Structure formats: C-alpha cells, structure tokens
Amino acid sequence: MARVALVSGGTRGIGAAISIALTAAGYKVAANYAGNEERAAAFHKATGIPVYRWDVSDYDACLAGLGRVEADLGPVEVLVNNAGITRDSMFHKMTPQQWKEVIDTNLSGLFNMTHPVWTGMRDRGFGRIVNISSINGQRGQVGQVNYSASKAGDLGFTRALALEGASRNITVNAICPGYIGTEMVRAIPQEVLDEKILPQIPLGRLGEPEEIARCVVFLVSDDAGFITGSTLTANGGQYVAA
C-alpha cells in the first residue's frame, strides 16, 4: 500500500518539487497551500496531485485540513513541513507583526502541523517527518532576525522531537537548503546574483528545487530508517556547519 505523504506549501517552489518527487517515488501525496488559488489550480492540473488550502499558522485550521486529507487519502505517514515565508527587515525597523507572522508560520507551523498527526504515527509505530529549515537558521543573516530565529527553532524542534519519536519508529529530520533557484531567488537581479551571491557559493551555482526534493525522498525512505534528529545541509558549500 502506498504511504500517504503531506507536503505543506507543496504547490510552488521547493514544495512543488517535493510533492512531484514523492509522487514519482510511489507515495500518495497531498499538497497544502496558503491562498494562491491560481498556482494551486495550475499545479493540480499539471500533476494530478490533490491540493488543500489552509494556513499552517492556525492550529484549528491544521486540525480541520489534516482531517480532510486523512478522510480522502488515509492516515498521514509522511509529513514534510516545507511552508515558509520571509518578512525581511533590519532589526531596528522590524515590526512586531513582521516578527509574529514569520514565527507563527515557520516555527509554530511545525507544531500545528505535526501535533495532529503525532498520536496516529505513535499508535501505528511508523512515521517520517522532514522539516525544511534554512542555511540562515544555521548561520544567521542580516535583515532576517525573525526568519533566522524561526529556522533555528525548527532545528531544535527536530532534535527534541526525534528523541521522543525514536521508540515508536518515527524519524524526524531537517534539511537546510542554501540558495535555491525558486521564483523568490530568481527575482533577484542577475547582476546581484553574479556579483554578490554566486561568489559566496563554492559550487558556483544555485541549487535546484529537485535537489532538495531528492534529499526528502531519501530521508523518508525505509533506507533512511537509522537517521533521525539530523540536519542535512544542501547549500553548495556556502556554509560548512559542524
């Protein structure tokens, strides 16, 4: 029986690549999104993957949304917490709202999405959770105190939950992408990319969303059953963490 996989923010960018790769690997995939109906509809049309709209920063919406996914496809055995946002600003100009939106989505979103599926995973004695953090959660970044704090929090969440899940055969891992060629990054002017960003990346190029997706496919596979609490860094050598 195909396992059911849910990808938050699974209709665009890295999440879309993850949804497609998991489908190709034989999972029954559900892709969540926040509100971009046009893109979600185009993604569904192109891939056939069912799409579900709700806001991961809202616990009750997650409970209801996950209920719909499980009613349609069956219990979620693989959860990829990929949905994330930026609200960049220098700290002295950062508003409480910019802080809150990013923490609520990028960090509390992990609690909101994982908590409702956790008991089921424990009861069934199997689960795979992958959290998409960031290079900027490992090293910090100017203008991203909110984002870096949220993504560093994702790593603490991953490590602690991995310890709790191990006795029930649930693995919890994180991936820290560097600069990936999604729309957000491709929107940066070419001269900024060429002069400022690419010289920081020893491999001399942006990553592709599919390269992150392949990391996810590995971490959720049976072959990765001994890997839990780990952080997989995929950044072209830009930051070589311990």
Ligand SMILES: NC(=O)c1ccc[n+]([C@@H]2O[C@H](COP(=O)([O-])OP(=O)(O)OC[C@H]3O[C@@H](n4cnc5c(N)ncnc54)[C@H](OP(=O)(O)O)[C@@H]3O)[C@@H](O)[C@H]2O)c1
């Ligand atoms: N791109 C990079 O270079 C990079 C590097 C390191 C880490 N990351 C991380 O990788 C993840 C994906 O990034 P991306 O660049 O692929 O993002 P993206 O292209 O902006 O796509 C974000 C996806 O998340 C969804 N989303 C946003 N807020 C949500 C919410 N509150 N509830 C439900 N869904 C929500 C969006 O839905 P809608 O389409 O409805 O808006 C969309 O499907 C993020 O966690 C990001 O922090 C990205």
